[in-house]
Amino acid sequence: MGCSAEHAALAADVLLKSDLRGIDSHGVARLSGYVRLWEKQRINPTPNIRVVHETATTATVDGDAGLGLVVAPFAMQVAMAKAETYGSGWVAIKNSNHFGIAGYHALMAVEKDMIGFAMTNASPLVAPTFANERMLGTNPMCYAFPAGKYPPVIVDMATSAAANGKLEIAQRLGKPVPEGWIQDANGNYTTDPHALKTGGSLLPLGSDREHGSHKGFGLSATVDILSGVLSGANYGPWVPPFVAFMEPSANPPGQGIGHFVGAMRVDGFRPVDEFKDNLDNWIARFKAAQTVDPDQKVIIPGEPELAAELDRQVNGIPLVQAVIDDLNLLAVRFGIERL
Structure with a gap:
């Protein structure tokens, strides 16, 4: 795509980490999506990623429409550098794209005996409680804590009832999804994993008001405000879609997709x-x-x-056959060896 060798290796590492950790929805299965966005000139392969506003402990990063797989690690490095000096660092990111699994970025801090935070807003696929209009993304959030003899505690989750990637897996396997994940265009529960294509929407964590969907809505809103409103990125229904066949909003209030990352030194509170x-x-x-x-x-x-x-x-x-087929199409497209 024209990325530098350094950026290409980092982006590949993020995707492979997802597949290694069993999060198949965000690994190499996503590669064709990034290529399609690049072909639509919505991803800049040679971004000038930079800090555009900062204080001692906070910063805003402009990703210059680069791969979120590269932009988010840059921002986490900024956050960790500030934490190293001042105890904590917090970075809001605008003008980025899909950043893979949140856990990759939060775990960067754990390696330095810091508590890591990473979250992002995403394409509007989720209807708020009581609505049937897509207003929010699956808006994942991750918190990572370094342990001693045990592995780190990593809370990495979507704020919707299910991540969109799980729908994509069900689509590739030709299987229905559990009730409570998705509603059709009329607001009725459906188990059809293709329902988003006919006007349906994902549901917030909790599925409905009686089972706590207002809490999932609240968590998702928090991610959207920190990632989008705070950074100057797009938010709510204006977040640009990940799929290339859907065009971004004509009059967006911000720039690209937004993320929010942070790092806190454990020894800022007590001995590690x-x-x-x-x-x-x-x-x-x-x-x-x-x-x-x-x-x-x-x-x-x-x-x-x-x-x-x-x-x-x-x-x-x-790898399921649908992903293998996608990768082989990319191999033909770029003239590289097929699987």
């Missing part, structure tokens, strides 16, 4: 070893919690992804 010891104790106690089914154990946030990563590092990353 003490924190890690206590977090290890927290993890151990929760893993030992009495469960309804004796054969089922409490799962610590981040454990399933780590298990997938350990397995896939040994046994490889499984």
Whole structure:
């Protein structure tokens, strides 16, 4: 696409990390989407990513329409540098694109004994509570905490009932989705994974008001305001769509997609070893919690992804045929070796 070797390697690393961690919706399956956006001149392969506003502990980064896979790590480096000096660093990002899994960026801070935060707004696919109009993205948020003898605790989740990528997986497999994930154009529950194509919308975390969808709406709104309103990016229904066949809004209030990242030094609060010891104790106690089914154990946030990563590092990353076909089409397009 014309990216520098450094940017291409970093973008590939973000995508592969997603596949390694079992988040197949955000790995190489997304590659064709980035290419289509580039072909539409909505991704700049040679961006001038820069800080456009800052204080000692905060900054705003302009991604210059670059790959979010590259822009977000740049911003996290800024946040960590500020945290190194002042204890914490917070960076809002505008004029970016889809940034892959939030966990990749938050984990950068964990490697330096910091608590990492990463979130992003996204294409409007989610209807707020009581609505059937798409107003918000799946708007993921991630919090990552360094532990001692245990792996980091990583809370990485969409604020919708399900991530759009899970619909895409169901579409590729030809399977229905659970009730409560999506509604049709009339606001009725449906299990059709293609319902978004006929005017449907994803639902907030909680699915409906009686099951707490207003809380999912509130979390999503928080991500949208921090990522979009605070940074100067687009927000709400004006966030540009990830799919190339849908054009961005004619009169957007901001620039591109927005992210928000942060880093806090653990030793800004207490000695790192003490924190890690206590977090290890927290993890151990929760893993030992009495469960309804004796054969089922409490799962610590981040454990399933780590298990997938350990397995896939040994046994490889499984690819469904639809993804293989997409990658082979890209190989033909760019004149590189087919799978």
